[in-house]
Amino acid sequence: MAEAHQAVAFQFTVTPDGIDLHLCHEALRQVYLSGLHSWKKRFIRFKNGVMTGVYPGSPSGLLVVLVGYVSTTKYAKIDPSLGIFTKLSTHLPISKYVTEEGQRIVGGVLVGTGLWITVTFVMRNILKCLLSWHGWMFSRHGSLSLKTKIWLVLVKLFSGQKPMLYSFQSSLPRLPVPPVKDTVRRYLESARPLMDDEQYKRMEGLAKDFEKNLGPKLQWYLKLKSWWTSNYVSDWWEEYIYLRGRGPIMVNSNYYAMDFLFVIPTSIQAARAGNSIHALMMYRRKLDRAQIKPLMVLNTIPMCSSQYERMFNTSRTPGVEADVLQHVNESKHIAVFHKGRFYKVWMFYDGRLLLPREIEQQIERILMDKSEPQPGEEMLAALTAGDRVPWAKARTQFFSRGKNKQSLDAVEKAAFFVTLDDSEQRFDPDNPVQSLDSYGKSLLHGKCYDRWFDKSFNLIVFKNGTMGLNGEHSWADAPVIGHLWEHVLSSDPVRLGYSEDGHCKGNPHPNLPGPQRLQWDIPEECQTVIDSSLKVAQALADDVDMHIFPFNDFGKGLIKKCKTSPDGFIQLALQLAHFRDKGKFCLTYEASMTRLFREGRTETVRSCTIQTCDFVRAMMNGKATREEKLKLLRTAAEKHQDMYRLAMTGNGIDRHLFCLYLVSKYLGEDSAFLKEVLSEPWRLSTSQTPLQQAELFDLKRHPEYVTSGGGFGPVADDGYGVSYIILGEDFINFHISSKHSSPETDSHRFGNHIKQAMLEILELFQLDNKAKDK
Known part of the structure; x- marks a missing residue:
């Protein structure tokens, strides 16, 4: 293992003649570059704050207004303040030192600035009023009324040019109280x-x-x-x-995101980690500079971006009564776990971000390290997987001073956490069920001690080059992590790429200091707490019944031909599948977002409606005709869409x-x-994983680069958790979770019911017969 480079700026020796002082120029150079990087970030934050604060106005707009007013004042001899400033200047002590022409210019500057501020304020408030109207959402699917079209034009008109990530925050309406x-x-x-x-x-x-x-x-x-x-x-x-x-956040709260389903760009673990970590850090750079485009509905209506603020450099700190989210503005390192050992890896050198091949070099050094874990170190992360109170007490008692505090700070204040998993996971076409189930369980909980579940997210890179994410839920909802993950997956094989031998492009750095092995002094009393937390976590993990299956019989392409919403279609299929599985209906949770409002997060769509139940009963009734079933389906789908719209609009x-x-x-x-x-209890908890940046993936030319989406653990002890992602025109991926301990549930059985329900509902539309008729 290459230990951290100990750069000492000042070296001295005591001689009979006094103290001989030497300067280490390399260390001073690194101090200078580090300070330069820090001041650049401060300037960028300040600039972004100004740009966001005056949006939809802009400093360039102010400059144009001022130049216009000063020119008018100077050459046309017109006082834009209509003499007000001149009258006021007579009462000011500086009036005797400023010429009449100077007073007119100053008046022009002040009036121009006031006009610019007024116009900006008016535009912002008009935009806020426009965004408070949500009638556009209740238009018929696929069509926009004249009123909505006019409204969209006005929103674009008052939205300004080139918005940054947080530009619309002050223009978004508040969530109404129904x-x-x-x-x-x-x-x-x-x-x-x-x-x-x-x-x-x-x-x-x-x-x-x-x-x-x-x-x-x-x-x-x-x-x-x-x-x-x-x-x-x-x-x-x-x-x-x-x-x-106060219960474990592993399985109960944290969720996961998967890699590409059918391909692994490289089988070299260090190389895959190198490109992925670099892509994550580049995303963070864009985030710091607010250069990420805000998500827009219909490419016009902005959504709240506040959840992005704590994506990096964030950790959930345990407390006895409540946890706290700890966020630092800047972090220049990541924390890495491999075979029971923790490392601190600096992401910057020579005043710049490490390149993918240089990050791969650092990961290689960790993988080649043959040292053994220190006592208590291997299972340490189990504290984050068990109950919160024991972890909070142990943190206060054993990690509040000395080397333990320094090492814990290195983990909690890292940009994010990386696990170099020593197992191999991937989709195996010869064994699709077992391979995907194992892959999902590994991302959801792993060995219960090889992920730091408190971090905002964990990047997990497996031995064979497959990877995934595990996300902590309190700081943001899954679509925010999904946005980040789409950027990483699109950057990895396409923009960054690999050399022919599977390594990251570029060359290793000859003088790059190695990773720093974190040091721990964990007493036996603390190790007892770790063992106890591990037992709790393992019992929870072993109880998870996970089933992931790709559904490729059809996708949203055929569903749209049925003239119904893909989400409504799938929700009806889930209700039919659940009734077949348990013989009864249940309270159903479908997550909807409220990010059309400032600081909005989620709302619940109660998908089990009277109309849905009528449709399901008709499907189970052999005497009901196809026309009757189809009519009930359309009524149920429309009701679902109305409820979804109400949820998104704060009702x-x-x-x-x-x-x-x-x-x-x-x-x-x-x-x-x-x-x-x-x-x-929510015995059926469902969520759609949206593909938010479809333009990043050319699924027609590269259908193999399709992501698998993500999933979460069961919400109720006797219920199901279902996540699904609609990909392209012909593919839907389902993630199902439940508990082995419940005699009422079986994830694989439920998966079969979902497949059957999807096919039965499609059959109602008789698309093959319509195609033949044409």
Whole structure:
């Protein structure tokens, strides 16, 4: 193992004649380059802050206005302030030192600046008003009304030119608080198919009582919060749903993202790590400079970008009662784990980011290291996989001083965490089921001690060159990590590429200092806590029943020919599959985002509706005709789309009820209605992984470069977690999770039901017959 280069700026020896002082010029050079890099970043942050703060105006626009006003003042002899500045200057002590022409110029500058500020302020507020209208979302699929087209033109007109990542933040509207009456009505509608008449009558009574008595009081406080804060949901959601959870975040909260499904660009582990780490650092550079384009719906309507802020240099710090997200503005290193040992790897040298081949060189040094783990070091990361309270207490007791604190800081303040996994994972066409299931489980939990689950994300590179991500959930939602991952996958084989022998392009650096092995002093008492956390984590991991399958019978191409939404089609298939699997309906969670609003995160679409249940019953009824089933399908799909639109536009059910419940707890009020609603289990939890940058992947020319999407663990002990990604026109990948310990669930059985349901629903449209008729 090549240990870290110890650069000493000053060397001295004591001689009879005094002290002989020497300077190490290389060390001073590195200090200079490091300082230069730091000041560059500060300047870029300052510049970005200015650009974002004045958007949709721009400094260049201000310059044009000022030049115009000064020219008018100087050559046309016109006072743009209409004499106001001249009158005011007579009362100022500087008036005697400034000529009349100078006063006119200064007046022109001030008036021009004021006009520019006014125009910018007006444009921003007009844009904010425009973005508060969401009628465009309720247009028929595939068509836009004249009103919507005019609205889109106005949004483009007031959106400015070349927006940066955070340019629209101050123009985004606040998340509205729905009326209690509407939320209660929508809740009762969603609960009706899951309750018998007696249960529903009881719940209806509780709901009406809440709506009339306690609800308005809680709503008043919630509206007050919505006026005072940027988003009335997000801070409470982050704290109470994520950071206050005391159980393991592994499996229960963290999620994963997969590599390409059919190809591995190189089988050399160090090379794959080299390109991927470099691509991640380049993305961070773009992020620091706000050069990433904000996501836009219909290429016009901006979405909130606030979740990107904590993507790098972030770690979840455990606490006894609640965790805290620790974020540092700058980190110049990454933390790497291999065979039970931790390393700190600097990402900069000579004042620049390391190139892919240089990063590969560093990874090679780690892989060649033959040293043994220190006592307690190998299983150390199991602390992040087990319960949070033991980890919080151990962190305070054993990692608050000395070398343990320094090493823990190196991990927690790293840009991100990298695991060089010594196992091999990939899709095997000869054994597709077992290979993908093993791959998914490895990304979700690994060995329970070879990922640092507290980091914002872990890059996992396997021995054969396959890779993936494990993401911590509290700081952001999966689409944000998905955006990063799309950049990495598109950069790796295409833009960066590999040499013919599979190594990163370029040459190793002859003088590059090696990685630094982190040092630990872990007492036996702490090792006991580590062992205990590992047992908890292993029991949780062993219980995960994972099944991943590529569905390539058809994709969104054929679904669109059915004139229905692909997401609605799949959600109906999941409901049909679940009814076949368990013989009953269940409360279903589908994640929807609310990023059309400032600091928006997610909302729930309750996919199990009255209309969906009617359709499923018809499919299970041998006497129902195809026309009847088709009619019910279209009604159910349209209802699903309406609910999705309501969720995205701030009129969902569950976030509002969640916040009302928290207010009731703060006030010391008990609500039987809210308590019962929030205790209902989500036995089917679903999420679509969106492909957000389709332009980065040419799936027609390179269909092999298709990602596998990602997944998450089961939400309920007796339920299923289902994630799916729609890729290209002919491919959908499903990720299913459940628990072996539940006698009611079986992920592979459920997967077969999904395949059957997808094919049965498609058959209703008789596309083959229509093609023959044509």
